[in-house]
Amino acid sequence: MPKVGMQPIRRSQLISATLEAVDQVGMGEASIAYIARLAGVSNGIISHYFRDKNGLLEATMRHLMQVLGQGVRRRRAALKDPSPRAHLRAIVDGNFDASQVSGPAMKTWLAFWASSMHHPALQRLQRINDHRLYSNLCGEFRRALPLADARAAARGLAALVDGLWLRGALSGQAFDTQQALRIAYDYVDLQLAKAG
Amino acid sequence: MPKVGMQPIRRSQLISATLEAVDQVGMGEASIAYIARLAGVSNGIISHYFRDKNGLLEATMRHLMQVLGQGVRRRRAALKDPSPRAHLRAIVDGNFDASQVSGPAMKTWLAFWASSMHHPALQRLQRINDHRLYSNLCGEFRRALPLADARAAARGLAALVDGLWLRGALSGQAFDTQQALRIAYDYVDLQLAKAG
Amino acid sequence: MPKVGMQPIRRSQLISATLEAVDQVGMGEASIAYIARLAGVSNGIISHYFRDKNGLLEATMRHLMQVLGQGVRRRRAALKDPSPRAHLRAIVDGNFDASQVSGPAMKTWLAFWASSMHHPALQRLQRINDHRLYSNLCGEFRRALPLADARAAARGLAALVDGLWLRGALSGQAFDTQQALRIAYDYVDLQLAKAG
Amino acid sequence: MPKVGMQPIRRSQLISATLEAVDQVGMGEASIAYIARLAGVSNGIISHYFRDKNGLLEATMRHLMQVLGQGVRRRRAALKDPSPRAHLRAIVDGNFDASQVSGPAMKTWLAFWASSMHHPALQRLQRINDHRLYSNLCGEFRRALPLADARAAARGLAALVDGLWLRGALSGQAFDTQQALRIAYDYVDLQLAKAG
DNA sequence: GATGAATGAGTGTTCATTCAT
DNA sequence: CATGAATGAACACTCATTCAT
Numbered sequence: 017m018p019k020v021g022m023q024p025i026r027r028s029q030l031i032s033a034t035l036e037a038v039d040q041v042g043m044g045e046a047s048i049a050y051i052a053r054l055a056g057v058s059n060g061i062i063s064h065y066f067r068d069k070n071g072l073l074e075a076t077m078r079h080l081m082q083v084l085g086q087g088v089r090r091r092r093a094a095l096k097d098p099s100p101r102a103h104l105r106a107i108v109d110g111n112f113d114a115s116q117v118s119g120p121a122m123k124t125w126l127a128f129w130a131s132s133m134h135h136p137a138l139q140r141l142q143r144i145n146d147h148r149l150y151s152n153l154c155g156e157f158r159r160a161l162p163l164a165d166a167r168a169a170a171r172g173l174a175a176l177v178d179g180l181w182l183r184g185a186l187s188g189q190a191f192d193t194q195q196a197l198r199i200a201y202d203y204v205d206l207q208l209a210k211a212g
Numbered sequence: 213m214p215k216v217g218m219q220p221i222r223r224s225q226l227i228s229a230t231l232e233a234v235d236q237v238g239m240g241e242a243s244i245a246y247i248a249r250l251a252g253v254s255n256g257i258i259s260h261y262f263r264d265k266n267g268l269l270e271a272t273m274r275h276l277m278q279v280l281g282q283g284v285r286r287r288r289a290a291l292k293d294p295s296p297r298a299h300l301r302a303i304v305d306g307n308f309d310a311s312q313v314s315g316p317a318m319k320t321w322l323a324f325w326a327s328s329m330h331h332p333a334l335q336r337l338q339r340i341n342d343h344r345l346y347s348n349l350c351g352e353f354r355r356a357l358p359l360a361d362a363r364a365a366a367r368g369l370a371a372l373v374d375g376l377w378l379r380g381a382l383s384g385q386a387f388d389t390q391q392a393l394r395i396a397y398d399y400v401d402l403q404l405a406k407a408g
Numbered sequence: 409m410p411k412v413g414m415q416p417i418r419r420s421q422l423i424s425a426t427l428e429a430v431d432q433v434g435m436g437e438a439s440i441a442y443i444a445r446l447a448g449v450s451n452g453i454i455s456h457y458f459r460d461k462n463g464l465l466e467a468t469m470r471h472l473m474q475v476l477g478q479g480v481r482r483r484r485a486a487l488k489d490p491s492p493r494a495h496l497r498a499i500v501d502g503n504f505d506a507s508q509v510s511g512p513a514m515k516t517w518l519a520f521w522a523s524s525m526h527h528p529a530l531q532r533l534q535r536i537n538d539h540r541l542y543s544n545l546c547g548e549f550r551r552a553l554p555l556a557d558a559r560a561a562a563r564g565l566a567a568l569v570d571g572l573w574l575r576g577a578l579s580g581q582a583f584d585t586q587q588a589l590r591i592a593y594d595y596v597d598l599q600l601a602k603a604g
Numbered sequence: 605m606p607k608v609g610m611q612p613i614r615r616s617q618l619i620s621a622t623l624e625a626v627d628q629v630g631m632g633e634a635s636i637a638y639i640a641r642l643a644g645v646s647n648g649i650i651s652h653y654f655r656d657k658n659g660l661l662e663a664t665m666r667h668l669m670q671v672l673g674q675g676v677r678r679r680r681a682a683l684k685d686p687s688p689r690a691h692l693r694a695i696v697d698g699n700f701d702a703s704q705v706s707g708p709a710m711k712t713w714l715a716f717w718a719s720s721m722h723h724p725a726l727q728r729l730q731r732i733n734d735h736r737l738y739s740n741l742c743g744e745f746r747r748a749l750p751l752a753d754a755r756a757a758a759r760g761l762a763a764l765v766d767g768l769w770l771r772g773a774l775s776g777q778a779f780d781t782q783q784a785l786r787i788a789y790d791y792v793d794l795q796l797a798k799a800g
Numbered sequence: 801g802a803t804g805a806a807t808g809a810g811t812g813t814t815c816a817t818t819c820a821t
Numbered sequence: 822c823a824t825g826a827a828t829g830a831a832c833a834c835t836c837a838t839t840c841a842t
Contacts, residue, residue, distance in 0.1 A: 648814080651813060
């Protein structure tokens with residue numbers, strides 16, 4: 017049943033199917049046929065909307081990044097306390113948002129990271145994402161610490177967040193958000209304590 | 213010309229070729245034909261030594277884990293200072309050993325992690341590895357801290373080490389080992405300082 | 409915005425795009441999408457005007473034949489010298505008209521010839537064309553030679569013209585019209601000389 | 605039933621199947637699956653022996669050229685009369701050999717010619733072939749005529765031979781070899797008569 | 801009159817695996 | 822021990838065609 021103006025609908029429909037597919041069988045086995053079947057459309061439609069499979073994967077990764085970015089921004093905008101500590105906690109919170117620590121999200125991010133090692137287009141996206149976390153953190157630490165300390169703290173906290181996330185993803189158990197937050201908040205406080 | 217005792221030689225030859233292949237083209241494109249060509253042997257021989265492709269991948273991951281484990285053990289055995297701090301630093305050092313932060317090693321680990329989400333055999337290996345790092349760290353922190361603190365510190369340090377490693381791997385630049393060590397040592401000291 | 413009387417315009421627009429497409433990428437790769445893009449119209453419109461792809465190809469071949477036929481007729485009508493020799497030269501000239509020895513024309517004719525071996529509709533057209541050249545030549549030779557000689561001369565000259573054209577097309581260089589004309593004119597004179 | 609040393613057997617088997625397929629359905633429809641089915645082998649084997657479809661087509665065209673070249677050489681070697689006229693007739697004969705004027709051969713040559721317009725590898729082969737006919741003819745004409753005349757005669761005869769062959773191929777009827785030979789021999793004699 | 805969304809069969813190609821030699 | 826011939830399913834992608842709008 018062809019219609020006009022289907023583009024945004026189909027695109028998000030296919031991106032959702034891609035996330036689902038990567039969650040279910042992994043990126044290597046998430047074939048176009050599999051994704052199309054999940055989306056309930058024909059194989060050919062994917063080329064119609066995303067040129068080729070890489071186009072679809074790229075769009076999917078971009079979508080994940082947007083969701084993450086929005087989660088962080090929303091939390092920071094809602095802050096009443098403008099202190100660096102509050103902002104840093106909000107950034108950390110955003111990275112451990114329920115949307116990011118679900119099984120599917122973790123599997124998909126991990127798959128994209130591995131893929132990005134050999135796909136320049138994904139690599140570019142992934143570095144933008146990495147850099148965004150670092151510079152967000154660095155900006156806040158800078159308000160409390162000298163530049164060198166701020167940079168080291170930002171690098172450390174970014175690594176800690178990613179590492180907690182990664183180990184959670186690989187653990188095979190439900191992500192223990194409270195535990196992760198406690199460890200990350202502790203790091204924030206230890207670093208900020210260097211200020212005075 | 214059949215020879216006797218070829219098994220260990222062939223096996224390590226094929227594991228090396230697998231690492232090389234994953235480094236060059238990624239796990240998705242590292243076909244048996246590609247690996248066999250790198251190793252200079254015929255396609256068929258892989259089933260002979262490793263049942264099938266998964267067998268080869270599993271053996272390769274096991275090999276990586278052994279190298280990592282040996283690096284850590286060697287460093288700890290060579291310590292003159294038996295303090296928890298020295299041991300923790302040795303463990304950290306082992307994880308940032310040159311063999312672990314090279315391009316090929318990082319690409320391969322990352323690929324295995326992503327794969328492990330959908331391959332139980334790899335997942336089992338990977339969890340053993342994760343747990344080993346945590347329990348090594350926890351054992352040392354325990355000598356200086358109460359149990360709860362030791363556990364949190366071990367979880368944090370394990371995550372920090374993995375996170376530093378991960379962000380280094382994804383950065384696309386040569387791994388800055390000095391920087392990573394500085395951040396991790398700092399974390400060790402901050403945690404041990406809680407001992408009073 | 410629908411218009412009336414678009415049919416002839418659209419048809420010739422699509423035929424031109426087909427010639428261009430066959431010239432650029434060959435008949436095998438000249439997909440409907442490619443042709444439609446060249447013509448600046450939607451895919452679907454082709455079925456509207458030409459039933460299907462074969463209909464478009466057939467119409468395109470018919471168009472080429474018309475151009476060729478007109479070129480020959482025009483030259484013969486313009487003759488002041490009504491001799492067989494003059495007419496034969498005019499027919500030859502028409503077959504080496506600039507419109508026929510251009511890269512696109514040669515590629516397209518060749519493609520149609522090859523296709524005609526397996527498409528009855530094209531085959532029919534192509535035989536009409538072949539026969540027209542032969543009977544034009546035969547009619548003129550007949551004015552100077554006995555029937556058997558006229559037929560042989562017409563067959564020879566038709567073959568020579570097609571052969572010169574074919575070898576020119578395949579040579580990969582610009583068509584050397586002067587050389588082709590010299591060789592064909594020479595054949596005309598050698599045959600007419602048999603008249604005594 | 606895998607065997608060793610199958611390469612030459614399989615290669616010629618697949619080339620034969622390709623000729624048969626092009627004859628039956630044309631080059632455009634001669635898919636790998638179709639060819640493989642004709643040969644009674646699996647699809648995959650074609651990549652095994654010819655890298656890809658183009659490799660198979662190229663090998664097939666090379667085969668056709670070899671058969672043609674051998675036919676001509678054989679006839680010339682068997683000549684008792686060493687005159688240019690005899691050699692020229694032998695070359696002509698070779699080009700109208702039964703192997704060249706059969707339906708399959710004509711369809712295949714025509715398909716290759718059309719394809720060569722857009723496939724450099726085939727184009728190269730085709731030009732070698734064209735040039736070989738011309739230079740064979742030119743070499744013989746040169747023994748009886750001044751250079752300029754010899755060149756023109758060779759160009760004319762090559763075109764005439766190709767043209768007779770082409771029109772025969774497109775006629776849809778069995779090739780009339782006697783008629784073609786008569787016309788070509790006539791041309792040979794008319795050109796040689798210019799010698800004085 | 802014209803669009804472009806949608807299909808589904810078909811393409812060339814790759815691949816892990818098997819097995820006779 | 823080791824080869825490489827062979828398979829057949831799976832892959833991403835293309836395409837002519839249909840049809841609601």
